[in-house]
Amino acid sequence: MTDTALLLERYRPYRPWVEVGFWVLLVTVHAVANSITVNMDIRRVALDIPAWRPVVWEFSSNAVILLLLPALVLFTRRFPVGLASWRRYLPLYLVASVVWSVLHVVGMVGVRKLAYSAYGSVYDFGSWPQELFYEYLKDVRSFASMVAVIQIYRFVLLRLQGEASLLQEPDVGPPVESIDRPDRFLVRKLGKEFLVAANDIEWIQASGNYVNLHVRGRDYPLRSTIGGIEARLDPQRFARVHRSYIVHLDQVSMIEPLDTGDARLHLKNGTALPCSRRYRTGLRERVGAPVTG
Structure with missing residues (x-):
């Protein structure tokens, strides 16, 4: 067994944990880092905003993203993007990005309203058409980045473990074995x-x-x-x-x-x-x- 094959064999039992752990860690670090930087910006300009609010904003957004990730993984598996398929699937991915953004916004607004009520406050999202468009401009970049990470990861695994294909008709002469029912x-x-x-x-x-x-x-x-x-x-x-x-x-x-x-x-x-x-x-x-x- 080659070193690569041995490595893949050892990785196989841990693969689900590594994949889930990667996204959980990434989303958590992102939420914590953004909470800190937003609070620093608020203190810098002396805005009267309690410190818990940026934490709610960031963790509500990232928690919903984490909940939506399994659906995105399934979607990219059903419609894998490659050099030969990206033009065909691009409109579908654009529609999916809109659906992703709407679900993300609705989910995070719901979480924020619950969190604000727990603090005896009321969360106001603002004008929905305007805010949805604003959030989509951010979400479409996150959506594309996550799709790229998922596809690159799969591409690397495929290159390491091998990818099968059916035998094709030879350029010259008859095939040496059945193409319709390959051995x-x-x-x-x-x-x-x-x-x-x-x-x-x-x-x-x-x-x-x-x-x-x-x-x-x-x-x-x-x-x-x-x-x-x-x-x-x-x-x-x-x-x-x-x-x-x-x-x-x-x-x-x-x-x-x-x-x-x-x-x-x-x-x-x-x-x-x-x-x-x-x-x-x-x-x-x-x-x-x-x-x-």
Whole structure:
């Protein structure tokens, strides 16, 4: 295992904590720093504004941003921006920035009104059309910055872990193997290319405009829908078990029925995957795996 692969393996269990922690720390530092600087400016010009108000202003704004971040992450995953797609998605992102700003303003105003009432005061946002426009001019920059950070982070991870693609028709001569139903996938990683056998894929999970190919503990994103990749896989070896999952039939060791009528699949490598009730009976007949419960 290379140093990069080893590093990624060690990072994998901590990845959710690192990602959440990064944003929490960033937003908190931003709120604290702004609270201090605003209070310093107020004292400098001798304004009669209590010190708690700038703290409420900054923390209400940043707290709402933190609450909206999961939606932004999902949005960027569903509509990933790249060199080939940014023109197509730009209008969508502009609309999303407006929605983001409106939700941010409404949320922070609500929090501020509650905080002010706790201090026996009343918060006045001012003229909504004028203030919304003012806040949008600030929010659109924050929105773009956060999108850029998310996309750059994903780009780095993809370059480190590898990104899969389907084999293409050769420029000259017929293809050496089926393009419609490939036996191998091309993986690009750190400037190098290698092939992954389709039979080595243990399971596949949908992720927005991508599907993740899980191969021996590695995840290789492939730009495709779950339905698109299902149509190109050998149905004798692969089966759809959920709207978001495809499994290699040879990897299924046990099917665990659930009270809901769905099932849980236990793979030979210890992974557990969901199985919808519509696929459960047919899957059991195909794999002949033992059933519990």
